[in-house]
Structure formats: structure tokens, C-alpha cells
Amino acid sequence: MPLLFKSTKILESQIDDFLDAISQGGLVFKEGVKSYLECEDETFERRIEAIKKLENKADDLRRQIENQLYTHSLIPEHRGDVLGLLENLDDVIDTIKKTLVNFSIEAPDIPVSINRDFLELTEMSVMATDKIVNAARAFFKDISAVKDHLHKVLFYEKEADRIEERLNRKVFRMDIELGLRLHTSRFAFNISRIADVAEGVADRLNIYTIKRTV
């Protein structure tokens, strides 16, 4: 039995580290987008490196946690749900990384006049990420608090959609090349997608929570 409690403790801290990595990924993403828009190339590249590391770390931790859950056959009843949750959260940081790396690869020429909108959209997506991490933490530690975080995820996702639409309307009314319009719009879509992925996780988490409380 003490062995069981010990492995439980290690696993608990691994799950915490995994969630920290996702949450940090969001913050780094925000700073990364900011430095791209402000043309701070060196800082931007540093952010890209940081986010790649965080994504790798999250991947490794997720695998370790999954292995542990199965080798010690822990939480047999909720194992599937926990694995689902971790994999979906991993998708969030994946999307974050891809979006930021695409900025580096494609170097979109975003009109300065909509920088503020981009920053606002990024802020909403990152908030959605942050809230879904909080909700996931509550799922492990304090099941009654999950719902308090989930409704915030939905709120920020809607905000992100709203800002994305506003941004697109602005872009497509600008007197710039169609290619640039489409390119800018795609990046707005990618950033907003982070919130969409977070919303998807929230929907699943809602079901997992109901399953656990009945």
C-alpha cells in the first residue's frame, strides 16, 4: 500500500507538470505573437524555441502518465476519460505550437492597423487555454469546481469568434491584395482555432465530470 501511495504522488506531480506546460505554452504564445507583430525577431525566435520545448515536454509527460496509469492499473473506471482529457489537452498545445511556427515559416504581412485586433484575439484564445487548464486541474483535485471554469472557456471561445469575425470584416474591406487578405484571415482563423480546440476539450470534460459525479 505505501508503494501505491508513492507512485500516486509521483503521478500527481507529473499531471501537474503537464498542465503547467500547457498553461505556459499559452503565455509564451501570447508573447510570441506580440513580438512578431512588433517585429522583434530575436525575441520571436526565442519564443518559438520555448514553445517547441514545452510541446515536447507535454508529449513526454503525457506518455509517461499513460504508461503509469496502465502499468499500475490505476483509476480503472476513469482511465479512459483521463487519457482522452490528456490527449485533447495535448492537441491544444500542438495547435499553439503549429500556429506560432507558421508565423515563422510564412511570415504573413499583417497590416499594422489590425495589430490590436490580433492581440485581442490572441488574448481570448490564451484565456480559453488557461481556463481549460484550470478546469482540468479541478477535475483531478476538486470536482465540484470544474463547472466554474468550464463556462469561462465557452465565454472566451465565443469572444474569440466574435473578434475573429470583426477582424475578417476589417481585412476584407481593406484596400490590399486578395492574397494578403486571405493570408491574414487564415492566421486569424488559426489563432481562433486554439480557442475552438479548448472548447472541444471543455465539452468532453463536461461529460467526464457528469460521469464522475453520478
Add this chain to the structure above:
Amino acid sequence: MLLIYLSSGLLLGWSLGANDAANVFGTAVGTRMVRFRTAAIICSLFVIIGAVISGAGATHTLGNLGSVNAMAGAFMVALSAAVTVWLMTRWMLPVSTSQAIVGAIIGWNLFTGSRTDIGSLTKIVTTWIASPILAAFFAIVLFLIFRQIFNRTPIHLLRWDAYIRAALIIVGAFGSYSLGANNIANVIGVFVPVAPFSDVDIGGIIHISGSQKLFLLGGIAISIGVFTYSHRVMQTVGHSLFKLSPITALAVVLSHAIVLFLFASEKLASLLISIGLPPLPLVPVSSSQAIVGAIIGIAIFKGIRGIKYNVLGGIALGWVTTPIIAGVITFISLFFLQNVFYLEVSREMVYKVDQSVIEKLASKGIIQEGFQDIKARRFRNPTRFEMELRNNTDLTQTERRLVMNYARVDSIYVDEFLLATKIPPDWFTKDQKASLQKLKGEHFAYPWEFADSLRALSPDWHLKPDSREYRVFNRELEMKLEYLQNTFRADNSHSE
């Protein structure tokens, strides 16, 4: 020969271990919360402890229902019950060892013309109805408590998992203990009055009675059942029959354990008496029915529709059919045993009311004119004797039972050889041993005459007032007297 006779009881124990252990640990093992090896070891250990320490209570009630008093008879009663359990399992009908054995005992009573104690029978049947209802009630209460704790306490999911595992093991151990205490009576109870196991005294501290040795044997048989066959049943219970969450499982298993414990614990019964409450009868109940009751309780509470009424019907049908089938099988097989194999399936019970009995009863305040009509007549059939008593006297049922007790002829001869060899030196006091020596070579027609003579010779044989503090002392004294009566029964005598 003894082991051959006991084998049917041990077979019954094996099937109990294979089937009922799954009730205790099935969900835990089936859902992989507890490993089978861990479950099997804990289950076996606690079944044995429960059987040896608290097995006597429920056994006593079964003994009252009908005291199977010959080895071959006891063998057949247990075998018929085992065959019934096997048949019902093959026909995929829910079966309870408790019901099978009760049916088989009644079959023996009918065949041998012994009286079935209606009081005990009523007590047993009422308990069968009460136990699933009680289990349902406990399960709902426990489920509510656990759910509150689970949903309100901010503890990490993984740590909860570890706690629930630990809890399932602890509750499983308690459940196994209760199963052993309550159901050992089914397995080996019928052998208690007949098996020639003497009591052992270890250093004057630990006293292991003959029946406790039997309980140990039965417990071991149950353990073997657990190790050899219960794994499959556990997988079935855990996977296909009912899908329970670990918390629901915990509530179900704990309520099952409490119910079995309530109907087995002599300590609890005397505690209830001491605080002025009516005690619960100590009766072997069906472990499966307690589990089913608990699950249905939670299902109803959760408002789950689609309770399988045909399954419920099957269970109810099992209640009625199991005892009947067991009774019929016993009756038929006893007939063969007696008339084809010429084995003694029951010891003859002789009743005779002579002057000494009339005087003894008068001293107890039972005076009846009608005794004169049956005086000095020998009755070889208890049912017949009770009928005569009913016709000739206006005694109450309790009084009739008392008369039957005093009128039972069971010759005792205080044999010198047995006196020298069969009296455990540390168990009896100096005075008790001295008084026994004084009765050397004496004959007694009635067991009570023997006890009265001992009491006349030494105050150490006197029962103390019936109160809580003296209960253990009095039981011990009664056990000693019963042991002496069995030892010095005239047919055991060496010098005659």
C-alpha cells in the same frame, strides 16, 4: 470414515467459497481495483477467522431448527444441499447455500419424524426476507454518505483511487469475516452435534472447542473454493452482471458485510439486549441475496428504470424452489441410505415421563394432571410425543419444549476410562473435577439428572444470574456440561 462423512460438508464449503467470495471481492477484482491474489488471500484468511471466532451464533439457530444427530444423516443433509446448489447453478438459477441447507434439514426432520421447530423456522424465513431489505437500506445510506464525501472533498483523483482501493480491501476483509461467521453454519453446522471432535485447551488460555475445530475445517474448505474457482465467478460479477462504480461497489459490499455481521454477531446481540433493545436473530442468511438487495436498493434510489423484473422473479423463485428441492433430495437419499446401505441416519430420540421428571417439572412450576396419562410410556418419535403432550395437557409451546427437554432419555454412564482420558485437565476447575470423580460408575437416565448431581456436589457447577457480566461464564459452563454429556453418553462407554 469421519473425513468421508465430512466430505459433503467440505464440498458445500468449497462451492460456497467459489460462489460467495465473488460477492465480497467480485466488483473489486472484476474492475481491477484489487488483484485476485490479494483478494483471495485476504478473503480466505478472514473467512477462517470469522468462522472460528463467531461461527457459533448462526450455527445454534440451525441446530434448533433440527438437530441432525447421526453422522450418516448429517453427511446426507450436507450432500443434498451441495447437490441442490450444484443443480441450481447448472440451471443458471440464483441459489443460496443457506436455503439449501435449511431445506435439507427439514427434509431430514420429515424423514426421521423429528419435529421442526416452527419458532426457529419462522425466525429464519423472516430473516431471509429482512436481509435483502436491510441490505438495500444500508446500501442507500452508505452510498449517500460516500457520494457526499466524494463530491465535496477536494482530494486528488489518484489519491481517491488509492483510498478506495484500500477501503475495498478493508471492507472486503470485513465482508469475508462476516461471510465466515454467518455462513459457516451452512457448511458444517449440521455436523456440530455429531462430529466426535474433542475440545483442546492450549496452556489454559486459549480454549478451542470441538465445534471450532469443525469451523476451522469448514473455513479451510471455503478458502480452497476461493482459490480454485472464485476467479471466474469474480470476473463474471465484475463485468457482466452489474456495472458498478467503485464507490457504489464499496457501498454495496459494505452493506452486505454489515447485514451478514448483524445476523452473526453474538456480541452485538448481547449488546442490544443490554441496552434494552430486542436482539437480531442469529441466522445464516444468503450472501447473494444481501448483495442483490443492496444493488436493487441503489438502483431504485438512483431512479434507474429497467430493473430486470425477470431476474428479480428468478431470485424470488429460487427462494421457494431451493429449500423444496433440497428437502426432497434429502428425503429420498436418506431413504436409500437407511434402507439400501443400512446406515444409521438418525439416533433414536426416546422420551419418557417418569416420576422424577414429573417432580423436576413441578419444581419448575409445571404441574399437569395429563402427565399421569403418559407416565412411564416410551415415545420413540418426538413429533408423536409432542402430539401426546398437546392432547393431554394445556401447556404453552415454550413449556412443551421444556417438558420435551426434561423427558428426553439419554443415558449417561460416568465411565472410569473416559474419566481418565477424556477430561482436559486445564479446562475444568479443581472442584469440578473432584465432583466428577465422585460420580464415577454412576448411571443417569436423563441428562438433567447428571447436571443436577454435579450441582449438588460442587457450587462450581451452578449457573450465575442471567445478566450481561455472567453471560460468557454461563455459556462456558453449559459448553462444559454438553461436552460431558456427549463424552459419557452410555453408548460411548468402554466398560459396558
